[in-house]
Amino acid sequence: MIRIGIPRALLYYQYYPMWQTFFHELGAEVVVSPPTTETVLSSGSSRVVAETCLPVKLFLGHVLTLVEQCDYIFIPAIRSVQSKVYNCSKFLGLPDMTKAVIPELPPILDIDIDINKGKRKLYQAIYQLGRHFTWNPSKVRSASIAAWQAHLNYRQLMSDSGLTPPQAIERISGIPKPEPKTHSSNPTSPQATVAIIGHPYLLYDEHISHRLIHRLEQAHNRVLTPEMLTTQELESAIARLVGRAYWTYEEEVVGAGEHYLKSGTDGVIGIMAFGCGPDSLMMDMVRRQATRLRTTPFMSLTLDEHTAEAGVVTRLEAFFDMIYRKKRKQVEICV
Amino acid sequence: MRLGLTHMGSIDVAVRAMARELGIDLVMPPPTTQRTLSLGVKYSPETVCLPFKLQLGNMIEALELGADTLVMPGGPGPCRFGYYHKVHELILRELGYKFHMVTQDRGILHIVKCVTNGASTRKVITAFRFGIAKLKTLEELERMVHKIRAVERNKGEATRTYRDGIIAIDNAGDYQALNRAKREHLQKLMNLPTITSPAPLKVGVTGEFFIVIDPFANMDIEIELGKLGVEVRRPISAGEWVRLNPFIHALKLREKDKSHKAAMPYLSRHVGGDGLQSVGEKVLHTRDWDGIVHLEPFGCVPEIMARNIMLSTKEGCPVLNIIYDEHTGKTGVISRLEAFIDMLHRKKRRQVEICV
Numbered sequence: 001m002i003r004i005g006i007p008r009a010l011l012y013y014q015y016y017p018m019w020q021t022f023f024h025e026l027g028a029e030v031v032v033s034p035p036t037t038e039t040v041l042s043s044g045s046s047r048v049v050a051e052t053c054l055p056v057k058l059f060l061g062h063v064l065t066l067v068e069q070c071d072y073i074f075i076p077a078i079r080s081v082q083s084k085v086y087n088c089s090k091f092l093g094l095p096d097m098t099k100a101v102i103p104e105l106p107p108i109l110d111i112d113i114d115i116n117k118g119k120r121k122l123y124q125a126i127y128q129l130g131r132h133f134t135w136n137p138s139k140v141r142s143a144s145i146a147a148w149q150a151h152l153n154y155r156q157l158m159s160d161s162g163l164t165p166p167q168a169i170e171r172i173s174g175i176p177k178p179e180p181k182t183h184s185s186n187p188t189s190p191q192a193t194v195a196i197i198g199h200p201y202l203l204y205d206e207h208i209s210h211r212l213i214h215r216l217e218q219a220h221n222r223v224l225t226p227e228m229l230t231t232q233e234l235e236s237a238i239a240r241l242v243g244r245a246y247w248t249y250e251e252e253v254v255g256a257g258e259h260y261l262k263s264g265t266d267g268v269i270g271i272m273a274f275g276c277g278p279d280s281l282m283m284d285m286v287r288r289q290a291t292r293l294r295t296t297p298f299m300s301l302t303l304d305e306h307t308a309e310a311g312v313v314t315r316l317e318a319f320f321d322m323i324y325r326k327k328r329k330q331v332e333i334c335v
Numbered sequence: 336m337r338l339g340l341t342h343m344g345s346i347d348v349a350v351r352a353m354a355r356e357l358g359i360d361l362v363m364p365p366p367t368t369q370r371t372l373s374l375g376v377k378y379s380p381e382t383v384c385l386p387f388k389l390q391l392g393n394m395i396e397a398l399e400l401g402a403d404t405l406v407m408p409g410g411p412g413p414c415r416f417g418y419y420h421k422v423h424e425l426i427l428r429e430l431g432y433k434f435h436m437v438t439q440d441r442g443i444l445h446i447v448k449c450v451t452n453g454a455s456t457r458k459v460i461t462a463f464r465f466g467i468a469k470l471k472t473l474e475e476l477e478r479m480v481h482k483i484r485a486v487e488r489n490k491g492e493a494t495r496t497y498r499d500g501i502i503a504i505d506n507a508g509d510y511q512a513l514n515r516a517k518r519e520h521l522q523k524l525m526n527l528p529t530i531t532s533p534a535p536l537k538v539g540v541t542g543e544f545f546i547v548i549d550p551f552a553n554m555d556i557e558i559e560l561g562k563l564g565v566e567v568r569r570p571i572s573a574g575e576w577v578r579l580n581p582f583i584h585a586l587k588l589r590e591k592d593k594s595h596k597a598a599m600p601y602l603s604r605h606v607g608g609d610g611l612q613s614v615g616e617k618v619l620h621t622r623d624w625d626g627i628v629h630l631e632p633f634g635c636v637p638e639i640m641a642r643n644i645m646l647s648t649k650e651g652c653p654v655l656n657i658i659y660d661e662h663t664g665k666t667g668v669i670s671r672l673e674a675f676i677d678m679l680h681r682k683k684r685r686q687v688e689i690c691v
Contacts, residue, residue: 051634088413089637092413092605100644100646101643242421246411
């Protein structure tokens with residue numbers, strides 16, 4: 001059986017159920033790289049120039065762990081999934097860059113997803129990907145339909161039952177979440193409700209986000225993430241703030257930021273990687289909006305491979321102290 | 336309407352010519368200075384790239400001079416450039432400026448229509464042609480000065496003549512005057528006393544468009560290379576943008592197309608910005624250039640992608656990478672250039688010895 005490696009980084013959190021279904025239907029076995037460790041991250045960082053952004057270094061680290069274990073590695077080039085809305089450069093050149101910096105790589109399965117080139121090209125690209133496994137177009141077709149259905153179910157599951165991507169992936173495909181939750185049940189009334197905005201590959205990687213979500217939940221806070229919103233909510237928020245989306249994953253930052261700033265959460269935390277091109281502008285948009293509204297506290301955390309856990313914790317503590325004080329004051333005023 | 340624009344290299348010469356033809360009230364901000372940069376840095380997001388900050392500074396200075404309309408091109412694409420105008424507008428409005436922002440959201444023709452005061456199409460085309468002619472003349476002069484700078488006897492003369500040339504071209508009111516200015520200054524450059532030692536090194540300058548084009552942003556890298564006795568080759572130019580000849584387009588004879596084709600084995604897709612071209616130039620010119628100086632603003636994602644790929648190409652042209660942000664010091668840049676050029680000289684000498 002052909003073994004296909006999928007790195008647990010970047011778009012894994014968005015599309016894993018879809019990819020897994022597609023390859024399964026075509027009779028291949030999918031291997032996912034193990035959760036991030038320091039070794040994974042540093043092996044990835046050692047391959048590229050220093051300014052490369054954290055998620056890409058992490059991605060390469062995950063690819064390196066898969067090198068020995070599989071026959072192919074799946075690295076799609078997702079250029080555009082919406083008309084005239086493009087993805088960040090790092091996604092566009094990902095297969096080429098990986099090939100250049102990791103010469104010992106097994107063959108790459110790459111696919112160009114570009115909606116702007118028309119449906120025909122998209123279907124051709126999918127068929128070409130399927131051809132590695134079968135010559136039968138109808139088999140590829142049924143596999144891709146099943147994959148799309150799996151993706152829709154996955155999105156539905158997250159927005160309906162308020163699950164984070166790792167939780168939803170766990171429920172769908174039985175890949176256990178890297179670190180199971182230790183606290184048993186949510187308290188009846190959480191101390192505060194905070195929203196975390198940012199790209200899933202940062203928020204849900206327990207290593208680089210320093211178990212942020214877990215930490216907040218343990219302190220009896222309710223955590224909201226961009227995936228818990230429906231597409232309509234995200235799109236209307238983007239339309240309110242910037243008009244038309246410019247980047248493919250703008251909704252996770254600008255859309256979710258605008259929505260949560262206005263929906264009565266106690267605070268919004270923006271997570272971005274140092275040197276991220278799109279986020280440098282998008283997070284600034286959200287920050288400016290927060291300053292203008294003056295209703296919801298906003299904090300942005302910039303992560304890179306040197307970010308120390310203690311620093312993150314200190315900033316979180318200060319932020320939450322402020323939120324709690326604000327809440328107490330509101331209660332006092334009411335009384 | 337008082338139209339404010341941003342600086343980029345000597346493109347203001349062409350813009351001024353067009354504005355004069357069309358009777359547009361153009362408010363060109365003063366040449367980019369340290370003040371421009373400080374203003375831009377003060378109000379920009381921290382980790383955004385240098386062109387954003389410089390252009391924001393230019394806009395503020397133009398608005399201070401009374402501009403009420405700003406133009407910011409940039410369509411959809413993976414580079415941050417297309418998102419600039421949204422954030423620029425937001426920042427300037429927060430600063431309390433009142434202005435109208437013309438963007439490329441509704442196509443490039445919309446911009447033309449907005450800024451040309453309702454002039455007739457024929458008039459617009461005439462004006463554009465004249466502007467483009469100036470740009471091409473400038474480019475010719477530039478190519479010549481790149482050659483002369485490397486071999487001139489009295490350092491600095493070529494640059495002075497070139498600057499005179501820019502002023503003469505800027506002042507030219509019609510094609511005749513333009514041609515005269517061009518002939519005169521090309522001649523002057525060629526007549527400068529030169530040294531006749533061995534052929535100078537040829538070094539290509541590539542990288543991110545804005546930084547390569549703008550002498551303030553790249554800290555006069557061409558002049559500094561010239562002082563070191565190096566002939567600069569720079570395939571990226573503002574003229575490349577407006578090379579509208581349909582034959583050249585269709586036959587893919589532009590430098591850009593050639594370099595894209597050369598990059599194919601290593602990078603088969605566009606990565607936005609000028610990433611693909613940077614890779615292509617290295618592959619394309621390995622034989623005819625002695626080295627490459629690759630320029631990029633700090634945090635430029637397309638160029639970072641390109642750099643990762645450039646490291647592993649089979650073609651082993653030496654590359655010096657210089658990253659610019661608001662903290663870059665000129666002395667640091669010059670030291671690195673000197674070291675790089677020393678290395679290239681040594682390499683060349685060794686090759687000659689081996690051949691002998």
